[in-house]
Each structure stands twice: as structure tokens, then as C-alpha cells.
Amino acid sequence: MPAMWNWLIAATEELARGRFWQAQFLLLVAAAAAAAIVYGLRARAATRAAKARPTLAELAAAKRELEHTVSERTAELALLKGRFETALRGAKVYIFSQDRDLRYRWVYSPRGEDAGVNMLGRTDDEILSGADREILVSAKRQVMETGEPLDIEAYYPMPEGRVLFAIHIDPVFGPDKRIDGVRCAAIDIWRLRSLESEQLRLTAELRTALARYEIALRGSNVTVFTQDHDLRYTSISNEFLGRQVDEIVGRSEEELIPAENRAAGVAIKRAVLDSGEPGDGEVQIKDGAIQRWFDLHIEPLRDDAGHIVGLTCAAVDITARREAAEHLHLLMRELTHRSKNLLAMVQALARQTARYSGSMDAFIDQFNARLQAFARSHDILVQEEWHGASLGDLVQSQVGPYVDRNASQLTLSGPPLRLSPEAAQSLGLALHELAANAAKYGALSAADGRIAITWERHSGENNKGVEVQWTESGGPKVAEPAKRGFGSLVIEGNLAKTLESDVEMRFLTGGLRCRINIPEKHLLPAAARAD
Numbered sequence: 452m453p454a455m456w457n458w459l460i461a462a463t464e465e466l467a468r469g470r471f472w473q474a475q476f477l478l479l480v481a482a483a484a485a486a487a488i489v490y491g492l493r494a495r496a497a498t499r500a501a502k503a504r505p506t507l508a509e510l511a512a513a514k515r516e517l518e519h520t521v522s523e524r525t526a527e528l529a530l531l532k533g534r535f536e537t538a539l540r541g542a543k544v545y546i547f548s549q550d551r552d553l554r555y556r557w558v559y560s561p562r563g564e565d566a567g568v569n570m571l572g573r574t575d576d577e578i579l580s581g582a583d584r585e586i587l588v589s590a591k592r593q594v595m596e597t598g599e600p601l602d603i604e605a606y607y608p609m610p611e612g613r614v615l616f617a618i619h620i621d622p623v624f625g626p627d628k629r630i631d632g633v634r635c636a637a638i639d640i641w642r643l644r645s646l647e648s649e650q651l652r653l654t655a656e657l658r659t660a661l662a663r664y665e666i667a668l669r670g671s672n673v674t675v676f677t678q679d680h681d682l683r684y685t686s687i688s689n690e691f692l693g694r695q696v697d698e699i700v701g702r703s704e705e706e707l708i709p710a711e712n713r714a715a716g717v718a719i720k721r722a723v724l725d726s727g728e729p730g731d732g733e734v735q736i737k738d739g740a741i742q743r744w745f746d747l748h749i750e751p752l753r754d755d756a757g758h759i760v761g762l763t764c765a766a767v768d769i770t771a772r773r774e775a776a777e778h779l780h781l782l783m784r785e786l787t788h789r790s791k792n793l794l795a796m797v798q799a800l801a802r803q804t805a806r807y808s809g810s811m812d813a814f815i816d817q818f819n820a821r822l823q824a825f826a827r828s829h830d831i832l833v834q835e836e837w838h839g840a841s842l843g844d845l846v847q848s849q850v851g852p853y854v855d856r857n858a859s860q861l862t863l864s865g866p867p868l869r870l871s872p873e874a875a876q877s878l879g880l881a882l883h884e885l886a887a888n889a890a891k892y893g894a895l896s897a898a899d900g901r902i903a904i905t906w907e908r909h910s911g912e913n914n915k916g917v918e919v920q921w922t923e924s925g926g927p928k929v930a931e932p933a934k935r936g937f938g939s940l941v942i943e944g945n946l947a948k949t950l951e952s953d954v955e956m957r958f959l960t961g962g963l964r965c966r967i968n969i970p971e972k973h974l975l976p977a978a979a980r981a982d
Contacts, residue, residue, distance in 0.1 A: 543639035545616070548623060549575075550632040553591055578608070587618075591633050594620045598630060607637065615641045672768035677752055678704075679761040682720060691766075692738050712736045716747065723749045723762055733769070743770045785837075796876075797822070807937040817937075820887060821880065824849055828879030832872050839975045840875035842868040842917070846904055849882035853890040854902075860895060865906035868917055874973035877949045878919075884938035885921055885965060894926035894962055901925045908974075915971035923962030931958045942967075 547558040547567065553575045558567030570578060575588050583606045590603045601620045606613040616637040625631040676687035682704040687696055692707065699707065704717060716734045723730040729750045736743055745766045752761040800821050808814035827848045831840045846863060854860045870878065886895070886902075894900030903922045909915060923929075932939075939956070946952040946967060953968040 545637040545639075546635070547637075548632060548634045549591070551595065551630070553588065553633075556632070583607070583613070590618075591620055591635075594622050594633055595630050598622050604640070614639055615644060672771075674766045674768075675763070676766070677761055677763045678720070680724065680759075682717065685761065692736065692743075709737045719747060720749055720762055720764070723751055724759060727751050727759055741770075743768060744773045745769065796825070800825070803937050803940065821883065824880055824883030825876070828876050832875060837872055839869045839871055842870055842906060842919075845870065845875055845879050846882060846906075849879050850886045850902065850904065853886040853895050860901055862901065862903040863905075864903070866908060868906065868908060869975040870969070871973045871975060874950055874969060877946055878967070878969065881942045881946055881967070884941045885963075888938050889923055889926070889963070892927070893929065894923035897926045899925040917969050917974060919967040919969065921963070921965035921967075923964075926962055928960050929958045929962055930960075 543561055545558075545560055545567075547570070548556050550556055555567075555570045555573055558570050560566035575584055575591070579587060586603065586605045587607075590601055590605070594601050600622070603618050603620070605616060605618055607616055608614075617640045618635055618637045621634045622630045623632040623634050674687065674689055674691050676691070676699075677685045679685055684699050684702055684707070687699050690696060691699060694707070704713060704720075708716065712735055715732065716736070719730050719732040719734070729748065731746070731748050733744060733746050736745060746769045747764055747766050749762055749764045751759045752763050754760050801818060804818045804821065805814050808817060828840070828845065831844050831848060835841075843863065843865065850861060851858065889895040889900070889902060894902050901924050903924070904920070905922075906917050906919045908917050935943075942965065943954045943956060946954050950973055951970055953966075955964075955966045957964040
């Protein structure tokens with residue numbers, strides 16, 4: 452470039468001197484130099500343009516790729532934002548931020564974009580009131596002072612009323628690392644607390660029902676248990692067959708039930724598992740030295756899908772009921788036997804009374820009196836459940852109706868003794884005949900008459916049993932009767948026949964003496980009952 456200017460200056464000087472050809476030559480040289488410079492610049496510019504073409508293409512491709520990436524990230528962000536908002540709405544989570552004056556700057560509500568608009572720009576003092584405001588404001592200011600997050604439970608006013616929220620409060624830091632507000636996440640826990648209260652109530656009811664159920668089971672003969680398909684015990688309400696609960700659970704039928712008692716129960720349980728229908732049955736199971744009877748009610752046990760996974764069983768111990776039924780059967784047989792005997796004795800009483808009665812009126816009076824005597828003996832036996840009768844009670848019941856009100860005419864003496872039911876009936880009738888005869892002809896027919904009744908037990912080798920002595924005094928003089936009536940037949944004949952008793956009657960002038968020996972086999976232990 453400087454050389455070109457030099458040629459131009461030189462050409463100008465030659466023109467000034469008038470040398471036109473020299474000036475023209477110099478101008479041509481300067482023009483050639485200028486053309487060379489222009490050509491060089493054009494070549495350089497073309498080279499640079501050629502080098503710049505691939506860089507621009509790369510920039511365009513990068514721009515398109517960046518725009519595509521931004522588009523994808525925007526779509527992903529929108530999707531994540533939608534999911535996040537769905538989660539917040541489903542969990543009923545409210546998010547909001549406040550400045551240092553606790554003025555709401557941003558609010559997210561799961562109820563919609565417009566739900567929190569009325570809070571923006573307002574403070575807690577304007578929105579809240581009373582204790583709710585004091586709790587929330589105090590907590591938020593504590594977070595701004597300490598810089599530490601805080602969790603509380605508090606009420607916020609909502610369109611439906613005061614609602615309980617679990618609130619997490621975080622401090623918000625500005626660019627200068629100073630706290631310039633708080634950010635809060637609030638979860639509606641009103642329903643949760645209601646459900647917790649309901650759960651507590653239901654748990655208490657369940658605990659009460661379970662306690663009643665356990666008390667009912669403990670107070671009954673019922674055992675409830677469950678078993679799986681292999682008849683292995685999975686639960687049981689109480690001890691069973693002398694084993695504790697922990698000794699039963701996990702063990703199988705073969706391990707607990709004796710082989711001789713196993714088949715019947717297993718058959719019922721397998722039928723329930725196979726058919727899916729409830730089953731019932733009575734089984735006998737050996738419990739140590741005792742054979743027990745159980746009434747089983749069995750139902751299939753199903754899972755949530757309805758598949759049979761085992762069985763549940765209620766086993767009622769009916770051993771006492773079975774024994775009571777058997778005892779009742781024996782009692783019915785005994786009652787039938789005794790009823791026949793009673794009817795036979797009544798028939799015999801009627802027949803013999805009629806035989807020795809002179810008139811119908813006499814028959815009725817004597818028959819009624821003997822029936823009443825028989826009934827009094829039965830009353831004592833019924834009170835003792837037919838396990839026997841006290842000899843003292845028997846004597847008093849038969850003689851008492853014939854003595855004065857103060858029983859001053861009667862003396863009783865003897866140890867406590869118990870007679871068998873058969874002996875009580877026969878001796879009672881004999882005592883009645885003695886008392887009736889004394890009231891009509893003997894000591895009880897006179898005001899000063901007395902009767903002494905004593906009994907004594909003998910344990911001699913040849914004289915075992917009890918001896919009853921009847922002694923009358925103070926009455927009319929007594930003579931040997933010309934003939935014996937029904938009373939003598941009952942006293943002497945019936946006692947000797949039914950009890951194998953030795954009876955002696957002596958008609959002394961001062962009064963009747965009667966001795967009755969009852970064999971040992973008709974006596975019962977004083978402190979025990981006959982079986």
C-alpha cells in the first residue's frame with residue numbers, strides 16, 4: 452500500500468514538470484499496484500468466507516438441536532409439574548411462601564388455582580384470629596429467628612370451617628444468605644385424625660368384645676381352635692386336653708389325639724374341608740385317665756379370595772351332659788322300679804286295710820292315715836335325694852302327729868344313724884302303726900301317757916345293726932289281743948320279710964314294749980351317702 456502512494460506522488464511531480472509520458476507511466480504502475488492490492492483483498496476475503504461456511508452450518512445445527520432439547524425438557528417439566536400437582540391434590544397438600552412480614556407471596560392449593568388468590572398480599576394477622584393466629588405466627592417467627600425447620604399442627608380457616616393441618620415450615624434465604632421469609636407445606640389431617648379416633652374407638656370396642664369373648668369361653672366348656680389343611684393347629688382359645696396353648700399350636704392331630712379316638716374327629720374335619728360345608732358331630736377323646744365327650748361344630752376357613760385354607764372348630768365339652776343323661780336314664784329306670792314298688796305297696800295297703808276294716812268309713816280313715824305315713828317317709832327320702840334317711844328324722848315324722856303340741860309325751864334317744872331307702876319305708880310304716888295304736892288304745896290315749904323311743908347300734912359278731920326300742924307307760928292297762936290285726940302284720944311280718952329284721956312285741960300291763968333289730972346291711976355311713 453505505501454508503494455502505491457509513492458508511485459502516485461512521483462506521477463504528480465512529473466506532471467508538474469511537464470513530463471506527461473513519465474507521469475502516465477507512473478500512474479499505470481500505481482494502478483497496477485492498486486489492482487494487485489484489490490485482488491489480494493478479494494482472495495483473502497474469499498478464503499475467509501470459505502472457512503466460515505462450515506462454522507455457520509454447525510451453529511445452525513446446534514441451534515436446531517438446542518431448540519429440540521429445550522422443547523423436550525419443557526414437555527418433561529410440564530409432565531412432572533402435572534404429576535406433582537396431582538400428587539399434591541391427592542394428598543391434600545397446600546404450599547405457600549411468606550415474606551418477613553408474613554405476607555403471602557405465593558400460594559398453591561389442591562382445590563384449584565383460584566382457591567388461594569384471596570390470601571395473596573395479606574398477612575396472618577388479617578386472615579387468622581385468636582389462638583390459631585398466635586400458634587402459627589409464633590412458629591413462623593421462630594423459624595425466621597433460628598433458621599431451623601419446624602413441624603406443628605394447627606388450624607386454618609377453610610370454606611367448610613376450621614380444618615386441622617400438619618404444617619412443615621422452612622426458612623427462605625435471599626441472595627445475601629439472609630432469611631427473608633418462610634415456605635410452608637400444610638397437609639389436611641382432619642380426616643386422618645377422625646380416622647385415628649374412629650380406629651381407637653373400634654379398637655376399644657374390639658378389645659372389650661374380645662375380653663367378653665375370652666370371659667365367656669373361660670366360664671364355659673367351649674374351646675375354639677383353627678387348623679390348616681394338614682389338620683395342624685394354628686390357634687386355640689384355651690388349654691385343651693391337659694395341654695397349654697403353646698403346647699398345642701403347631702402340632703398335628705396325630706400328635707395330640709390318641710389313636711383310638713382320632714378317626715371320628717378326623718372324618719368330620721376332612722368332610723368339611725372337602726365339601727366346604729359346615730359339619731357337626733360328637734366324639735369321645737381320652738384325657739389322661741378320663742374319657743371326655745365333645746360336641747364339635749366345624750366350619751371351613753377361607754382366605755380373602757374365598758379359597759379354603761383350613762377350618763375353625765368350636766368344641767363343647769359335653770362329658771357332664773352325657774353323664775347326666777346316663778344318670779337320668781338310670782334314675783328313670785330306678786323311678787320306674789320304685790313306682791312299681793310304690794304302687795304294689797299301695798295296692799297291698801289298700802287290700803289289707805280293706806280286709807281288716809269293719810266299714811267303709813273305717814277303711815277310708817285307716818287307708819288315708821297309712822298313705823300319709825308312707826308319704827312322710829317319702830318326703831324325707833326326697834329331701835335326701837333318695838340317698839337314705841336319718842333314723843331320728845324318720846321317728847319324729849311318724850310319731851310327731853300323734854303327740855301333744857309340746858311333744859312332752861315323747862322321749863327320743865339314740866346316736867345319728869342313716870337308713871337305706873328300703874329300710875326307711877318299711878320302718879316308717881311300722882312306726883306309724885305303733886303310734887296309731889298308742890293313740891287309740893295305748894299310752895297316747897291318756898293325758899299322762901308317755902312313749903320312750905331309743906335306738907342303739909350293735910357291733911357284736913352275731914348282732915350287727917341297730918336295735919330300736921319302743922316303750923309305752925302311763926296309759927291304760929294292756930292285755931294280749933285275742934287276734935292280731937293289720938298293724939301287727941305290718942310290724943312283725945313286713946319288717947321280718949322286707950328287712951330280715953328280728954321283731955319282738957310284748958303286751959305288758961304297764962304298756963306295750965316293742966324291740967326291732969335292723970341288720971347292718973340296711974345302715975349307711977353317717978358322714979357319706981349311698982351311691
